[in-house]
Amino acid sequence: xxxxxxxxxxxxxxxxxxxxxxxxxxxxxxxxxxxxxxxxxxxxxxxxxxxxxxxxxxxxxxxxxxxxxxxxxxxxxxxxxxxxxxxxxxxxxx
Amino acid sequence: xxxxxxxxxxxxxxxxxxxxxxxxxxxxxxxxxxxxxxxxxxxxxxxxxxxxxxxxxxxxxxxxxxxxxxxxxxxxxxxxxxxxxxxxxxxxxxxxxxxxxxxxxxxxxxxxxxxxxxxxxxxxxxxxxxxxxxxxxxxxxxxxxxxxxxxxxxxxxxxxxxxxxxxxxxxxxxxxxxxxxxxxxxxxxxxxxxx
Numbered sequence: 001x002x003x004x005x006x007x008x009x010x011x012x013x014x015x016x017x018x019x020x021x022x023x024x025x026x027x028x029x030x031x032x033x034x035x036x037x038x039x040x041x042x043x044x045x046x047x048x049x050x051x052x053x054x055x056x057x058x059x060x061x062x063x064x065x066x067x068x069x070x071x072x073x074x075x076x077x078x079x080x081x082x083x084x085x086x087x088x089x090x091x092x093x094x
Numbered sequence: 095x096x097x098x099x100x101x102x103x104x105x106x107x108x109x110x111x112x113x114x115x116x117x118x119x120x121x122x123x124x125x126x127x128x129x130x131x132x133x134x135x136x137x138x139x140x141x142x143x144x145x146x147x148x149x150x151x152x153x154x155x156x157x158x159x160x161x162x163x164x165x166x167x168x169x170x171x172x173x174x175x176x177x178x179x180x181x182x183x184x185x186x187x188x189x190x191x192x193x194x195x196x197x198x199x200x201x202x203x204x205x206x207x208x209x210x211x212x213x214x215x216x217x218x219x220x221x222x223x224x225x226x227x228x229x230x231x232x233x234x235x236x237x238x239x240x241x242x243x244x245x246x247x248x249x250x251x252x253x254x255x256x257x258x259x260x261x262x263x264x265x266x267x268x269x270x271x272x273x274x275x276x277x278x279x280x281x282x283x284x285x286x287x288x289x
Contacts (some may be wrong), residue, residue: 026194
């Protein structure tokens with residue numbers, strides 16, 4: 001995927017690899033399928049999903065992504081946000 | 095059964111001996127890392143906050159690169175994940191949590207408080223942040239938004255709190271003394287003693 005710029009609208013993949021076997025995933029359940037906005041690009045880190053199993057780990061871009069907190073939970077205070085580190089392979093343009 | 099005879103302890107000893115035997119990590123290196131981890135404490139982060147409150151150039155560095163800002167005060171950051179610092183303002187308050195596990199800016203704040211790793215804090219901080227910080231008596235002024243920072247991956251997050259009114263003219267040492275660990279993860283805000 002091409003680099004995402006701050007302000008880019010994205011959606012977290014609605015994917016549940018836990019249902020297909022043993023995995024190590026850094027994308028929280030509560031954000032799967034949620035729309036968000038890229039805040040900053042951190043650079044590349046070895047993919048922890050491979051590191052956790054001692055496999056060769058390709059470097060993946062990590063982003064800080066903001067989510068509207070009340071939209072995620074259907075409750076809360078307008079304007080509150082969740083700010084979460086998400087790897088590029090979990091994001092698609094929205 | 096003694097704690098020294100548990101399966102976990104036996105596994106730990108076996109692992110350390112294997113690492114040493116294979117020349118991957120020496121016992122001295124492990125001891126050094128344990129000493130660094132044990133020595134880290136909230137006073138280090140408080141020193142960074144106090145300096146940021148009194149030195150605009152340091153504040154800018156801290157918000158740009160928390161790791162460099164920590165190293166500038168002599169805090170050992172080698173081997174630690176990159177440190178990010180988010181600033182509380184009159185519009186935004188930050189609250190740090192790790193919903194997946196227990197990521198915490200240990201290099202600058204030391205061991206996390208016991209509740210930081212609890213399922214209750216981790217679940218509630220992202221769903222009901224205002225109710226969560228109210229448990230500490232923290233109520234934000236009207237109009238202030240909360241940004242909940244869920245440390246999920248390779249960064250560790252620390253909050254630069256707002257300098258409280260009534261501290262004008264205080265030096266760094268006096269300022270650092272009022273900054274608590276909760277202020278630097280956002281469950282509380284700095285207050286004057288007795289306030």
